[in-house]
Amino acid sequence: MTPSQSTSLNMGKKPLMMVTRYINRVIKVRLKNDLVYEGVMVDCDGYMNLVIEKAVEYEGEGRKATYPRILIRGNNIMYIQLLPMLGE
Template sequence: MENGNQSEGKDPSTFLGEITGAPVTVKLNSGVVYQGELQSVDGYMNIALEKTEEYVNGQLRRSYGDTFVRGNNVLYIAAR
């Protein structure tokens, strides 16, 4: 369907580029949630975060300086 009306949604790579350096929430397939500053994302959805907090069942479990999350574990990334 090519009707020239693609402004309704954003390309995921465009969205991720716009939120680089911003606070994000990353939820893993296991249910674990990471909150931190997005530093980079590659084509495999591998994610680098800074100032990261890990939440398990809604409870803060650990705080990390830098965190690397492998892309195949990611359920979603949301800007905060």
């Protein structure tokens, strides 16, 4: 294999660090039980615990509920949708 330049550039960068860059922006989180939460992420930690404000809960196609602020326990998460920022 030929080492690629991108590897040396990216090694050491941590996805969780990338998450902290989305603080105060809208994210969408899908849990292992297929519930989805969309809202403004106002906090996160190294366990992927997330605090989301103005969270809308979806199940399948439908909107189920809204919450002013929820703390999602990281180990329930399947993936987080991040929206690329302008200029990226």
